[in-house]
Amino acid sequence: MDGIALRVGAAFPLHVLGMQRAGEPPRELPEGAFCWEVTTGSVLPIGANCIIPVEQIRRVDDQVFFMGDELPAQGAFIHPQASDRTQGDVLLCEGQKLDGPSLAVLAANGVATPLVSREPSVCVVTTGDELVEVDEPVQPWQVRRSNYYAIMGMLQLHGFSMLEHRTLKDAYDETCAVLGDIIARYDVVLLSGGVSMGAFDYVPRALEHIGVQCVFYKVLQRPGGPLWFGYGSAGQRVVGLPGNPVSAMVCMARYVLPLLDQAAKRAVGEVVSLSLTAPVPRLAQRTRFVPVQVRGGEAQPFPMPTSGDFMGLPQTGGIVELSPGEGEAFAGTRVPFYPWA
Ligand SMILES: Nc1nc2c(c(=O)[nH]1)N[C@H]1C(S)=C(S)[C@@H](COP(=O)(O)OP(=O)(O)OC[C@H]3O[C@@H](n4cnc5c(N)ncnc54)[C@H](O)[C@@H]3O)O[C@H]1N2
Numbered sequence: 001m002d003g004i005a006l007r008v009g010a011a012f013p014l015h016v017l018g019m020q021r022a023g024e025p026p027r028e029l030p031e032g033a034f035c036w037e038v039t040t041g042s043v044l045p046i047g048a049n050c051i052i053p054v055e056q057i058r059r060v061d062d063q064v065f066f067m068g069d070e071l072p073a074q075g076a077f078i079h080p081q082a083s084d085r086t087q088g089d090v091l092l093c094e095g096q097k098l099d100g101p102s103l104a105v106l107a108a109n110g111v112a113t114p115l116v117s118r119e120p121s122v123c124v125v126t127t128g129d130e131l132v133e134v135d136e137p138v139q140p141w142q143v144r145r146s147n148y149y150a151i152m153g154m155l156q157l158h159g160f161s162m163l164e165h166r167t168l169k170d171a172y173d174e175t176c177a178v179l180g181d182i183i184a185r186y187d188v189v190l191l192s193g194g195v196s197m198g199a200f201d202y203v204p205r206a207l208e209h210i211g212v213q214c215v216f217y218k219v220l221q222r223p224g225g226p227l228w229f230g231y232g233s234a235g236q237r238v239v240g241l242p243g244n245p246v247s248a249m250v251c252m253a254r255y256v257l258p259l260l261d262q263a264a265k266r267a268v269g270e271v272v273s274l275s276l277t278a279p280v281p282r283l284a285q286r287t288r289f290v291p292v293q294v295r296g297g298e299a300q301p302f303p304m305p306t307s308g309d310f311m312g313l314p315q316t317g318g319i320v321e322l323s324p325g326e327g328e329a330f331a332g333t334r335v336p337f338y339p340w341a
Pocket residue numbers: 126127128130131143144145146147148192193194195196197198201223224225226241242243244245247307308
């Protein structure tokens with residue numbers, strides 16, 4: 001507070017001894033009708049116990065007159081040491097993301113070298129003979145490598161930066177060799193495509209051949225049924241995402257982003273639930289994920305015709321999860337929501 005520092009009870013007018021500026025060591029305030037001019041952020045002069053804002057005084061030369069209605073009480077506009085937190089208080093917990101406020105707390109407390117977890121390195125591997133680069137000419141029987149951009153974008157927007165990319169042809173020996181090399185060098189490997197039932201879907205076989213321990217393969221869900229997950233010998237997390245673009249993005253939002261938060265030792269955010277604005281048929285035996293537009297805490301279903309149709313996804317903010325069951329989830333049903341990033 002910009003104003004004057006005084007002792008409660010000192011009789012006005014007060015004599016101004018000078019200016020106690022921010023960044024200066026404390027001055028002495030003697031007994032009697034004296035005060036120090038102070039600026040916001042300055043330390044309290046020794047002996048002062050109250051501040052009067054500059055708006056409430058009138059200064060004539062070195063004399064100060066009180067112009068307010070009521071004299072402030074002892075301690076007014078003073079921020080005592082340790083009044084916000086005291087020694088021994090916990091300021092940040094494990095898993096805290098170092099955002100602006102938490103970095104400010106670290107800096108203010110002199111923590112120049114905080115103990116942080118290492119960001120996991122991630123390699124995204126896209127597989128398929130039909131895939132071409134985004135800036136290459138594409139034939140009617142070819143597909144642009146859009147899953148790579150979708151996955152990378154989701155990872156980057158989620159705060160991951162140690163990202164690499166490899167491409168693989170649908171060839172078993174090459175898949176084994178390249179994956180063996182990649183898995184030895186990254187904490188997390190995210191594969192797209194080649195996990196289903198096709199004659200050239202080599203990913204599950206190749207991963208097991210090179211010693212990646214399968215934890216699960218196939219989930220009762222749509223889209224994203226053929227999802228594969230396992231651990232490398234040094235604990236590397238390996239995910240085989242289904243190649244269909246909607247399936248790959250759904251599995252990223254629902255499983256991979258939380259998995260990476262866990263790998264980075266970040267606190268995994270609480271899952272938000274939203275209210276459906278329209279009924280959605282459930283699947284009898286499978287969990288169903290439906291893209292939604294989010295408006296005012298409500299989820300408007302925006303289903304894609306197939307898991308290869310993703311041109312409408314940019315109008316959505318993420319997916320909701322419907323548990324298996326008969327009939328439909330009615331409008332108003334609260335369902336878990338997973339954002340795209
Ligand atoms: N007989 C069966 N066939 C299929 C089944 C099944 O259970 N039985 N599951 C289907 C489901 S569900 C899915 S999902 C797909 C997943 O197949 P894969 O993971 O093996 O993926 P691919 O066959 O390699 O590709 C599927 C589809 O996605 C396109 N794709 C692949 N990678 C990319 C990329 N990087 N960017 C854009 N598009 C990509 C690819 O061209 C295919 O069209 O299997 C069903 N089949």
